[in-house]
Amino acid sequence: MITIKEIAAMLDISTTTVSNVIHGKTKEVSPETIDRVQHVLEEYEYVPNINARNLARNRSKIIGIAIKSRKGHFAEQNLIKDAFTSELLGAIERAVKEAGYFLMIYISDEITETLNYIATWNVDGLIVLGLMNDDCIQVRDKCKKPLVFIDSYFFEEIMNYCNIGLEDEKGAYEMTKYLIDQGHRRIAFVSDSCVAVERERFHGYRKALKEAGITYHDEDFLFLNNLEDENENGLKRILNLTKTYTAFECSADFHAARVINYFHDHGVKVPEDASVTGFDDNIYSKFVRPQITTVHQNPELKGRLAVELLVEQIKNHDTAKKKVILPVELKIRDSVKTIK
Incomplete structure (x- = not known):
């Protein structure tokens, strides 16, 4: 050249x-x-030569995003296929571009591996998605760059970072309460795990049951594995429980869509024979029939806020750290039956 x-x-x-x-x-x-x-x-x-110019200014103009995949999670093998994650990443990419930066992504189920790779990028700042306490501490100790966490859970007393979360517990609480108000007393909770956001949603479900005087039993938690053969077994088990439960509250729209489609293939009508709800209000909730009653969140806003907070830190290292909890909203559609 x-x-x-x-x-x-x-x-x-x-x-x-x-x-x-x-x-x-x-x-x-x-x-x-x-x-x-x-x-x-x-x-x-x-x-x-942008690299040479940025090096002269002691910056790379690169923002990194580190995502921890989870074994057993429904999007473990290709996280970008997850509708929520892809929408969030799209929002982050647009906001990063508009701010004059470039984006690099690394996905792994090992946070040490992720941090080792990211260290070679010389990023100006890092967005981290979906970590828990011990992983967050590793990031804090090894990464001295500006940081923003999304949907991460850590000990508040030892972590002072920007974290953008959601009213996950409140969303599931309101959904469970809505089902109870529609006359449902036997409500199962369907999820692929009980950690991070799924745990918060499970807590909201339990809280609403308790307030309504409905006793929770361990068998009310229905595990749905992402592996194809085990997923089939999980769906069969749920199908066999349609005489036991009147409603299946799913921790994600992905699970709700799979359940509804499986019910349809085996002659169970939603909501006439069983009610099904989701969480996230993504593309799955609108594409299946009936459309899914779900909890709405805004990944576009979540992604943009993360970039705004990170760029603010990059430009001003003394920026106060913020914890942002975004609101949720019930989207009542066609997948819940009222029991009189």
């Missing part, structure tokens, strides 16, 4: 003049010189 120095020598002008034309600082450059420089730039398809 031709360099600024070579262009200057070719045209017998200073490197400063060439640089000014490249960067649009042409107030004191003659139109003839601008045309000559631009002609050479086009002829040699010159591309500015």
Whole structure:
């Protein structure tokens, strides 16, 4: 690739003049010189060396995003297929681009591996998604860059970082309460795990049952594995329990869609024979029939806030750390039957 120095020598002008034309600082450059420089730039398809410029400014203009996948989670093998994660990443990518940065992503179920790779990127800041206490402490100890966490859970007394979360417990509480208000007393909770956001949603479910005087039993938690053969077994078990439970409250729209489709394939009508609810209000909730009654969250807002808070830290290292909890909203659609 031709360099600024070579262009200057070719045209017998200073490197400063060439640089000014490249960067649009042409107030004191003659139109003839601008045309000559631009002609050479086009002829040699010159591309500015952004890395060299950023290194001179002691910054990379790269924002990293580290995502921890979880064994057994329904999107373990390809996390980007998860509708919530893909929508969140899309929002982050757009906000990063608008802020003048570049995005690099690393996904692993081992946080040590993730941190080792990210250390080679020389990022200006890092967004971390879905970590728990011990992993968060590792990030704190090994990463000295500006940080923003999303949907992460750590000991507040030892972690002072920006964390953007959601009213997960409240959302599940309100959904369970809605089912109870519709006459349901036998409500199962369907999830692929009981950690992080799923744990908070499970707590909200339990809280609403307790307030209504409904006794929870361990068998009311129905585990749905992401592995194809085990998932089939989990769906069969749920199908066999449609005479025991009137409603199946799922921790994600993905699970609710799978349950509804499986019921349909085996002659169980939703909501006539069994009610099903979800959480997230993503594309799954609107594509299945009946459309899913679910808990709405806004991943677009979550992603943009994360980037805004991170860029603020990058530009001003003394920025106060914030904990942001975004609101939820019930979306009542067609998958719940009222029992009189």
